[in-house]
Amino acid sequence: MRRLLPIAKSHKKSLYIGLLTGVIALVLNVAVPAMARNAIDAALEADREALTTWAIILISIGVGRFVFGALYRYSLFQLAWGVETDLRTLLYSHLTKLSFSYFDRTQSGEVISRANSDIRSIQVLLAFGPLIGMTIISFILAFGYMMTLHVPLTLVSLITLPGVYFFGQKLRRVVFPLTWVSQARLAELATIVDENVNGIRVVKSFAAEKQQVGLLQRAAEHIKWVNVEAIRARAKYNPIIESLPRVGMALVLLYGGHLAIEGTVSIGTLFAFNAYVIMLQAPFRMFGFLLLQTQRASASAQRIFEVIDEEPAIVDSENATHLLDVEGSIVFENVHFTYPSKREESDPEASSPIDEVLSGFNLTIRPGETVAIVGRTGSGKSTIGRLLNRFYDPTSGKILVDGNDIRDVTLDSLRHQIGIVFDEPFLFSSSVAENIAYSNPNASLEEIASAAKAAEASGFIQELSEGYETVVGERGYTLSGGQRQRIALARTLLEKTPILVLDDATSAIDVEIEAKIHDALAKHLSGRTTVLIAQRVSTISLADRVVLIENGVVVADGTHSELMANDQSYVSILAEAEKKDQQDLGGKND
Ligand SMILES: Nc1ncnc2c1ncn2[C@@H]1O[C@H](COP(=O)(O)OP(=O)(O)OP(=O)(O)O)[C@@H](O)[C@H]1O
Numbered sequence: 001m002r003r004l005l006p007i008a009k010s011h012k013k014s015l016y017i018g019l020l021t022g023v024i025a026l027v028l029n030v031a032v033p034a035m036a037r038n039a040i041d042a043a044l045e046a047d048r049e050a051l052t053t054w055a056i057i058l059i060s061i062g063v064g065r066f067v068f069g070a071l072y073r074y075s076l077f078q079l080a081w082g083v084e085t086d087l088r089t090l091l092y093s094h095l096t097k098l099s100f101s102y103f104d105r106t107q108s109g110e111v112i113s114r115a116n117s118d119i120r121s122i123q124v125l126l127a128f129g130p131l132i133g134m135t136i137i138s139f140i141l142a143f144g145y146m147m148t149l150h151v152p153l154t155l156v157s158l159i160t161l162p163g164v165y166f167f168g169q170k171l172r173r174v175v176f177p178l179t180w181v182s183q184a185r186l187a188e189l190a191t192i193v194d195e196n197v198n199g200i201r202v203v204k205s206f207a208a209e210k211q212q213v214g215l216l217q218r219a220a221e222h223i224k225w226v227n228v229e230a231i232r233a234r235a236k237y238n239p240i241i242e243s244l245p246r247v248g249m250a251l252v253l254l255y256g257g258h259l260a261i262e263g264t265v266s267i268g269t270l271f272a273f274n275a276y277v278i279m280l281q282a283p284f285r286m287f288g289f290l291l292l293q294t295q296r297a298s299a300s301a302q303r304i305f306e307v308i309d310e311e312p313a314i315v316d317s318e319n320a321t322h323l324l325d326v327e328g329s330i331v332f333e334n335v336h337f338t339y340p341s342k343r344e345e346s347d348p349e350a351s352s353p354i355d356e357v358l359s360g361f362n363l364t365i366r367p368g369e370t371v372a373i374v375g376r377t378g379s380g381k382s383t384i385g386r387l388l389n390r391f392y393d394p395t396s397g398k399i400l401v402d403g404n405d406i407r408d409v410t411l412d413s414l415r416h417q418i419g420i421v422f423d424e425p426f427l428f429s430s431s432v433a434e435n436i437a438y439s440n441p442n443a444s445l446e447e448i449a450s451a452a453k454a455a456e457a458s459g460f461i462q463e464l465s466e467g468y469e470t471v472v473g474e475r476g477y478t479l480s481g482g483q484r485q486r487i488a489l490a491r492t493l494l495e496k497t498p499i500l501v502l503d504d505a506t507s508a509i510d511v512e513i514e515a516k517i518h519d520a521l522a523k524h525l526s527g528r529t530t531v532l533i534a535q536r537v538s539t540i541s542l543a544d545r546v547v548l549i550e551n552g553v554v555v556a557d558g559t560h561s562e563l564m565a566n567d568q569s570y571v572s573i574l575a576e577a578e579k580k581d582q583q584d585l586g587g588k589n590d
Pocket residue numbers: 104339341342357375376377378379380381382383384
């Protein structure tokens with residue numbers, strides 16, 4: 001919570017105005033029964049002049065209360081929402097800095113819940129906390145004023161307060177843990193809904209709707225149970241808590257009424273006490289809430305700062321330089337790599353030989369060369385692209401671009417020099433043009449169209465209902481797999497990076513179109529260093545050189561025809577891939 005202070009302080013003006021106007025509004029609130037008392041007593045004494053004066057004062061207090069009440073609400077809520085916005089931005093900007101190793105082990109539902117309910121619980125505390133804290137002031141003021149009027153009557157009017165606090169605490173002790181559980185359950189439910197919606201194609205294809213609905217129903221039942229339990233406790237204790245002030249009122253009327261008959265207190269005083277009995281309950285009812293909300297918000301703050309304190313694993317080194325004007329030589333020097341999630345907890349460097357993806361990987365690619373990487377599925381081909389882009393750092397060994405260790409250059413500059421097309425293209429739910437121009441939102445329409453042309457995408461884009469302005473739906477699901485791949489390819493080509501990594505980037509595109517893409521690429525690729533990860537002979541034939549990886553090392557290196565002639569495992573891998581490809585494309589009508 002202490003760490004929230006600097007954020008709250010950046011909204012100083014709202015905070016101070018809120019506190020100041022809040023105090024004034026509360027003082028005015030306490031003054032109302034006192035002024036009413038004077039007015040009533042003036043009326044009973046038939047003092048018309050005094051009555052008018054007190055009534056006018058009452059009206060002015062009412063107006064003042066309205067003005068200051070509006071001001072403090074506005075300011076405190078402005079503060080609360082301001083802090084919420086800041087926290088959101090802080091959390092999100094930190095999330096974007098975190099490395100892939102973090103996202104490998106974190107569920108998106110968890111992050112979303114932190115970004116939503118945890119930030120909300122802090123916001124609630126900030127909006128209501130200061131106000132509730134200040135009701136203590138109104139309690140002290142009212143109490144002091146009552147004591148000056150009549151001490152025993154003051155004590156009688158306080159009699160029910162411990163009861164209010166006691167039952168309030170009892171209620172919260174039941175409800176508070178339940179709200180925690182309810183929040184966790186809601187996150188669970190959100191994950192189920194999220195997976196159902198995102199995975200709807202899989203769900204339906206397995207006709208597994210019933211099973212999914214059952215899963216959802218169970219989660220929903222849990223939430224119902226939690227909330228019904230909470231309501232049961234509320235139904236039990238709230239009526240007691242609400243009746244206690246009425247009992248207090250009756251006691252004040254009984255005792256105070258006798259005092260009034262005896263003439264010890266005035267009717268106005270009796271009236272004022274009656275009003276204060278109700279007013280005094282508020283701090284007692286809300287103080288417990290404040291304590292609990294504080295606990296809750298501090299737990300939330302802890303969880304938010306847990307994310308913010310998570311150090312990104314991959315950062316710029318201290319004297320990182322910018323990697324500029326790259327010629328495009330790439331060297332992998334004795335690279336060993338195990339995914340962080342599979343390293344031993346105690347010793348992050350240690351790894352079992354089974355989990356090691358690269359074990360002494362060596363590869364030198366000359367500027368402008370096109371190298372195809374071939375290997376069985378799971379052999380670590382995509383991993384090579386990820387390491388080159390520094391999504392992860394090797395466990396040992398070095399990767400050099402133009403002779404620079406990629407750990408010594410800034411991440412931004414490195415990634416601007418390397419364009420990568422993944423095998424599973426992710427499109428944003430915006431227009432085709434915006435998707436292609438993702439790397440450069442200022443790209444002209446001609447540039448976008450020429451990138452699309454090179455990716456052999458312009459034909460089908462023009463046939464879309466609104467051409468380049470067609471919105472592609474979430475993740476681009478309104479397009480076919482091959483169309484998505486071509487847009488993803490165009491997006492990377494637009495960036496015109498000196499190094500290009502195509503990770504199975506044309507796997508969903510049929511051979512004829514692929515051949516056309518290759519013609520266009522050959523023009524595009526000349527002068528660029530290209531790493532082609534592929535299975536198809538047609539793709540591989542585009543490369544100057546082929547390397548075969550097996551068990552984390554390069555086992556063969558040469559031209560396609562050399563390897564075909566000399567390397568038996570190369571021949572069999574390609575044959576397997578060919579067979580699989582035929583099956584895959586058999587079902588596609590791209
Ligand atoms: N994020 C990850 N965390 C942990 N292990 C991973 C991760 N990504 C891949 N792996 C593992 O690393 C190994 C190499 O994966 P990689 O994706 O590089 O294979 P690939 O050669 O590209 O396979 P494919 O041809 O099927 O695309 C696999 O055994 C895989 O299970």
